[in-house]
Amino acid sequence: MTKRILHIVTNVAKYETKPERPTGLWLSELTHAWDEFEAQGYEQHIASPKGGFCPIEPQSLKFPFFDESAKAWYTNIQRMQLLGDTAAVADLDAEAYDAIYLTGGHGVMFDFPESEGLQHLIRDIADRGGVVASVCHGYCGLVNVRDTHGELLVNGRKLTGFSWMEEKVAGVSKIVPYNIEERIKERGAEYSKKPIPFVSNVVVDERLVTGQNPSSAKAVAEAVVETMG
Template identity: 60%
Template sequence: MHKRILHVVTNRGHYDDPGRKTGLWLSELSHAWDAFAAQGYRQDIVSPAGGVSPLEPRALKWPLLDASARSWLNDPARMALLERTAAPEEVDADAYDAIYFTGGHGVMWDFPGSTGLQDITRRIWERGAIVSAVCHGYCGLLNTRLADGRLLVEDRRLTGFSWTEESLAGVAKHMPYNAEAEMKRRGARYGKALLPFVPYVVTDGRLVTGQNPASAKATARQVVKMLKA
């Protein structure tokens, strides 16, 4: 049987200021998609509300727009997948071997409060499958509670986009909250690379997290490694 992966993307296209656009950081999806496709895995995309997932404009400019993301942009069939993502209630969590939360600043608004995504994540985790996230995607794990009431991230080692990276990117003042601090407040054992913006992946059991966009390939490869084990 082929393995099956559920990607999670945002529906949010702007910051609190509607004139400041954001959305999915495309390479965080495309790099993982490529890695999973190379293994023949089946892949689907869900978002908090279903429907359109807008793209982060900054990720579509050189040098951030790499060959993987450019290939996605030039493929009408793949672009169409982001026009009609599934809603959580349309997803059978029991069908997936792993869930992969993508980033982009939009997720900071619509991932944490999605009870539908929380339910899918809980069911995947408690079945013994893999939960993974890259960059801001870890915001989707902030409020997920397990059947016993504990937060999934409590006392677990993980990483995600750091507050230092927010500051260096010049967007910290526009953030709705400090994701790194919120993770620590929930009891997560947050860690990060010594240098910002370099690939960094943390694995704690079946939880796999990558720190930033540069970590997407390594995060996906770690998920593949675990699925093959």
């Protein structure tokens, strides 16, 4: 049977902590994974916490991140329409998916953690033996997820995600709503990172696959493919 992948994107277009600063999905984090899954012949869907429009982070449309993969998506009307009307996570059935992939961009810091619909999807997909994956800030969606026994999903699990050093290098450490690296560690996660910012880094802990930054998206997708078998 064809594998089915659910991509999760943000609905948040501006920093709630600084409304004049736009944010959204980091485009290449979606497109690099999409390209890899498409090459495998997987069926793919896109959803967001509220459903509907997904904004794109303007910084992701600049060199060097606006590469061939991102440009091909951005200039394709049909592909952009997929981000114009995403499904709402609360309307979806976890049994329909073999893997869930949480994309990044700073927008997810605001709407991923408290989305009960997203938490339920992640828990149910994990319980079914599906793959739970995230890249960059996507791991914000993992911080409050609990398993069927009420235990935090990330407690004692090896993972990675956008580091506090990378927030500083990106010049946004003073406007992000919290330190996600610190918060995930508080949840009991065994967080690790590359010492050099923005170098590709993927951590696989059984069926949990995480990537540190935008450079890691393709490698995360490859690891998801390998993990699903």
